Amino acid sequence: MNRLPLRTRLALLACATVALITLGVCAAAYAVIRYELGHQLDLQLTQAATLATQQNRDEPPGVLAAECRYLAAPACAQLVPADAADDPPQPYLLPVTDTTREVAAGSHAPYYTNLTLQGHAVRMLTTPYTAGQDKALQVALRSDTTTKSLRQATVMLAVISTAGVALALAGGYWVARRGLAPVEHLTATAEQIAATHDARLRIDLPQGRRDEVTRLAASFNTMLGELENSVTARRRLVADASHELRTPLTALRTNAELLARADRLTPAQRDRASTALRRQIHEVTSLVNDLIELARDEEPQALVEDVPLTPLVTHAVEAARAHWPQVGFTLTVTPQAMTTTLPGVPSRLSRLLANLLGNAAKFSPPGANVEVALSTRDVTVRDHGPGIAPEDLPHVFDRFYRAEASRALPGSGLGLAMARQIAQAHGARLTAEAAPGGGALFRLAFPEEDTTSAGRL
Known part of the structure; x- marks a missing residue:
């Protein structure tokens, strides 16, 4: 079963479910029809017994009516005494047993019997005739009509069940095929991508x-x-x-x-x-x-620790002063930032700040200042260089991107791309904008909550 395609398994499962329901309904319908037909025949026998009692009062034992061999004939009827010595000389039409004598004597309850009479199936009711007369009344009606009706109903229910199962199989296959069409498209697309290595392919969604x-x-x-x-x-x-x-x-x-x-x-x-x-x-x-x-493209989780922000920025500025002696660096720290800590990798955060400060120093003219400001959870780096052209601003953090004005300067165009990657790995946001009065302004904003860090940390 597990080797079959999913569509076939779903179709068979739907078919089996509907088949069980159909068979259950048909079995219940058969039981109801059988009960109703038998109950109707028993009611007819009861009515025939009542009619025979009313029409044959004080009759001696013997056969009262013997025409039940015909479908339209009245019920066969006979009276049987409790004592066999009181039997009539003529033979009985219906079988008489010891139980029949007990019913006549009042020591046994009425009962129904199925038997064959003159080559026809009949159903017989044995019941007391009249209280105090020690006689039993036996009435019988042909039951082959009931049997025939029950057989016809069985054939009809079998046809309905077969048709239901066939329709369930066809419907289940259609539903499975239609419902799994996106999965087939998905499989075909995945196979095509594996064969062609073309990741531009997509599944057409309904x-x-x-x-x-x-x-x-x-x-x-x-x-x-x-x-x-x-x-x-x-x-x-x-x-x-x-x-x-x-x-x-x-x-x-x-x-x-x-x-x-x-x-x-x-x-x-x-x-x-x-x-x-x-x-x-x-x-x-x-x-x-x-x-x-x-x-x-990620930071090692094992190296993450709580990093004090102020000492980190101070060390980065001092290192930049030593590396770029021709450029001045000023650092402004707010009182609220003195106690700020954040989860991260110190060496990677130092690399981020070094890249920002080095980029600002590279574009600053000799003698100009690079202004670094540290607030509660924000770091800004502002230079007084040529600034960022509007057409270059969307591409500042792209790998190997170098603006027209910076192509003569040293560097590979990876510093800012690496800075943004480190910032994103720490859940921070790094942006660039044109500074008021000229130059460029880079803003590094860390998450507000101390316990919040990037998903990749």
């Missing part, structure tokens, strides 16, 4: 349906959308990474080939080539490390 199967298909479409986005992002990351790595790797190869012929170079040329080679190795190493961090 209009106006809100059942569980349709919801499953809609969820599958949503999953396919997420898969398509993931595949697209992966391909874009690989393409962008290969593009960004091509230039430094070419320069590395050139400088390495140049140093391989060091005997032909002057000491100054060798020093310049060695310096360039070291710088390019550092750039490639930083780029590869950034790519690894971005590809991880």
Whole structure:
């Protein structure tokens, strides 16, 4: 059974359920018809006995009517005394037993008997004739009409049951096929995606349906959308990474080939080539490390701890001052922020702040200040550089995106993408906007509740 297709199993289950119900109803109908036909015949016998008693008062024992061999004839009737010595000389038409004598004597209750008379099935009622006369009245009617009617009803119910089961099978198959159509589309789409590796395929959802199967298909479409986005992002990351790595790797190869012929170079040329080679190795190493961090896309749960926000920001600003001595950094901390702590990974949060401060310092002219402000759960970093063009603002946090004005500056375009990823992993929100009076303003807002962190932490 488990090897059959789901549609076939559902059709068989529906058919079996309807078949059981149909058979139960037909069995109950057969029992009711049989009871009613038998009860009707017993009522006729009772009426015939009453009529015979009224029409044959004070009659001696013997046969009163013997025409029950015909369907339209009155009931056969005879009187039987309690004592066999009082029997008439003529033989009885209906069988007489000891129980019949007991009914005549009043020591046995009336009863019904099924028997065959003159080749026909009859039903006989034996009942006391008249009180005090010690006689039993036996009346009989042909019962083959009842048997025939019951047989016809049985055939009709059997036909109805068979038709019901057949209709149940056809209806169950139709309902299963129609109800599982989205599942078949889902299976076909999944198989096609596995064969073609094309995550752009979708299942066509029927209009106006809100059942569980349709919801499953809609969820599958949503999953396919997420898969398509993931595949697209992966391909874009690989393409962008290969593009960004091509230039430094070419320069590395050139400088390495140049140093391989060091005997032909002057000491100054060798020093310049060695310096360039070291710088390019550092750039490639930083780029590869950034790519690894971005590809991880989550924070290790084991490293999460309660991080005091003020010391973290203070340390990041001091590190930025040492790394960018030509740029000034000012830090403003509100009193409420002095006791703020949040769950997170300290090293990752330090990397986030370092990327924001480094980006601000890179675009700040020499001697300008980068203003860092820390409130209760917000960190803002504002520079006084050229700012962010409106057309660049939606793409500031995209991987490898570099605005027209920043393409001559050092960097790979991964710093802000990594900062946003770390912020999202900590449940924070990182936004960028044009600062009033010029420059760029980055705002990092952490969750309000101390116990709230990102779902991936």
